[in-house]
Amino acid sequence: MAKEKGLTPQSQDFSEWYLEVIQRAELADYGPVRGTVVVRPYGYAIWENIQGVLDRMFKETGHQNAYFPLFIPMSFLKKEAEHVEGFSPELAVVTHAGGEELEEPLAVRPTSETVIGYMWSRWIKSYRDLPQLLNQWGNVVRWELRTRPFLRTSEFLWQEGHTAHATKEEAEEEVRRMLAIYAKLAREHAAIPVIEGLKTEKEKFAGAVYTTTIEAMMRDGKALQSGTSHYLGENFARAFGIKFQDKDLEVKYVHTTSWGLSWRFLGAIIMTHGDDRGLILPPRLAPIQVVLVPIYKEESRERVLEAAFGLKKALSARGLRVHLDDRDQYTPGYKFHEWELKGVPFRVELGPKDLEGGQAVLASRLGGKEPLPLAALPEVLPERLDAFHQALYQRALDFRESRTRKVDGYEALKEAVQEGFALAFHCGDKACERLIQEETTATVRCVPFEGEEGTGACVRCGRPGAYGKRVVFAKAY
Numbered sequence: 001m002a003k004e005k006g007l008t009p010q011s012q013d014f015s016e017w018y019l020e021v022i023q024r025a026e027l028a029d030y031g032p033v034r035g036t037v038v039v040r041p042y043g044y045a046i047w048e049n050i051q052g053v054l055d056r057m058f059k060e061t062g063h064q065n066a067y068f069p070l071f072i073p074m075s076f077l078k079k080e081a082e083h084v085e086g087f088s089p090e091l092a093v094v095t096h097a098g099g100e101e102l103e104e105p106l107a108v109r110p111t112s113e114t115v116i117g118y119m120w121s122r123w124i125k126s127y128r129d130l131p132q133l134l135n136q137w138g139n140v141v142r143w144e145l146r147t148r149p150f151l152r153t154s155e156f157l158w159q160e161g162h163t164a165h166a167t168k169e170e171a172e173e174e175v176r177r178m179l180a181i182y183a184k185l186a187r188e189h190a191a192i193p194v195i196e197g198l199k200t201e202k203e204k205f206a207g208a209v210y211t212t213t214i215e216a217m218m219r220d221g222k223a224l225q226s227g228t229s230h231y232l233g234e235n236f237a238r239a240f241g242i243k244f245q246d247k248d249l250e251v252k253y254v255h256t257t258s259w260g261l262s263w264r265f266l267g268a269i270i271m272t273h274g275d276d277r278g279l280i281l282p283p284r285l286a287p288i289q290v291v292l293v294p295i296y297k298e299e300s301r302e303r304v305l306e307a308a309f310g311l312k313k314a315l316s317a318r319g320l321r322v323h324l325d326d327r328d329q330y331t332p333g334y335k336f337h338e339w340e341l342k343g344v345p346f347r348v349e350l351g352p353k354d355l356e357g358g359q360a361v362l363a364s365r366l367g368g369k370e371p372l373p374l375a376a377l378p379e380v381l382p383e384r385l386d387a388f389h390q391a392l393y394q395r396a397l398d399f400r401e402s403r404t405r406k407v408d409g410y411e412a413l414k415e416a417v418q419e420g421f422a423l424a425f426h427c428g429d430k431a432c433e434r435l436i437q438e439e440t441t442a443t444v445r446c447v448p449f450e451g452e453e454g455t456g457a458c459v460r461c462g463r464p465g466a467y468g469k470r471v472v473f474a475k476a477y
């Protein structure tokens with residue numbers, strides 16, 4: 001692979017930069033079937049770290065993992081009217097199997113509310129069977145013609161949580177609890193500042209009463225929906241007959257929720273932090289936090305490598321994810337370039353002169369180099385990784401704030417969404433929202449929970465704002 005040529009600069013063509021960095025950092029490649037991608041080991045390792053963090057938080061909040069079938073009878077999807085309408089255009093359907101035409105076509109799951117709803121209708125009889133707190137790690141298929149690795153692919157990996165509760169209050173509490181977990185993953189692990197909020201009626205999940213979301217700003221000013229949590233009310237319970245006998249002996253429908261986060265989140269990490277030299281990975285999710293690059297000539301080779309192995313051992317013992325790049329066939333300069341492209345937070349350079357002085361050079365992916373005593377590195381690096389995380393978060397937050405504007409007129413909105421987020425009042429009317437999308441390609445990303453209270457006229461039609469606060473408009477992935 002040609003690594004000599006630099007990446008296309010972000011400012012020149014962000015989209016091209018994104019595709020190039022994914023290929024050259026060996027995160028993913030295109031599959032033979034249009035719309036599919038292959039996730040390569042380095043990309044998959046990041047996904048595994050995301051999984052690890054989420055899985056732990058899901059279990060800490062009482063959820064258990066389960067697995068439901070990939071194939072869903074078409075009749076199931078038709079039971080919830082909005083749901084089938086929302087997903088039909090992108091369904092993949094199996095009509096033949098085992099050399100025969102099937103009696104009933106099978107949808108390859110686009111999401112699992114229906115099949116889980118069906119099973120719950122058999123499992124849930126009494127208030128004693130509630131709540132049901134399930135999560136599934138798996139793949140889903142939504143047919144896409146335009147491929148963009150991690151953002152738009154026919155098949156993608158995700159987790160989908162599904163819960164059933166006796167009351168509306170409990171279900172709504174669950175919706176917010178899980179959104180908070182996604183926000184925590186973003187802020188505390190991925191160093192991504194996110195805005196938590198409510199989707200408008202137009203943008204909500206097909207079949208939901210309402211949808212909550214976390215939205216992040218990418219370095220081209222566009223938004224990326226990074227995780228969603230839905231209150232489904234009794235919609236799926238009525239469609240699938242999920243009823244229970246309550247303590248008061250009355251038979252009631254359950255209230256359900258669902259929430260999902262996909263490998264889109266990897267796209268968010270790439271586009272929130274990366275720069276013209278490549279990826280910058282948040283240390284808490286990076287497969288490699290520190291790379292050791294020994295620098296030697298033939299006569300110093302043994303000495304330098306021995307010290308490098310010793311340092312690797314000491315850092316691993318501190319729980320750090322360390323890689324020693326001892327490949328003989330590449331120059332140190334080549335290695336520096338490659339690990340920068342792959343976004344490794346810290347590089348330790350070890351040369352014969354450094355060793356004589358009992359030190360090494362620590363280089364940060366955010367810039368800056370400093371000599372440090374070798375013996376101090378196991379102590380110092382965990383602190384430096386935390387500081388790196390904070391700096392990365394602050395950098396992303398500063399960027400978002402510098403590209404967010406309060407606007408009151410339509411022309412100002414059109415201008416602001418070229419750069420980033422526009423905070424404006426909206427009347428809440430779907431038709432008005434659709435026109436704004438047609439005319440500006442921007443959509444309402446969310447009604448932010450933390451938004452400052454206030455009223456004003458709709459940015460397009462002048463009718464009174466519907467939400468008691470400004471909403472976030474942006475172009476989005």
Ligand SMILES: [Zn+2]
Pocket residue numbers: 426427428429432433458459460461462463
């Ligand atoms: Zn309006």
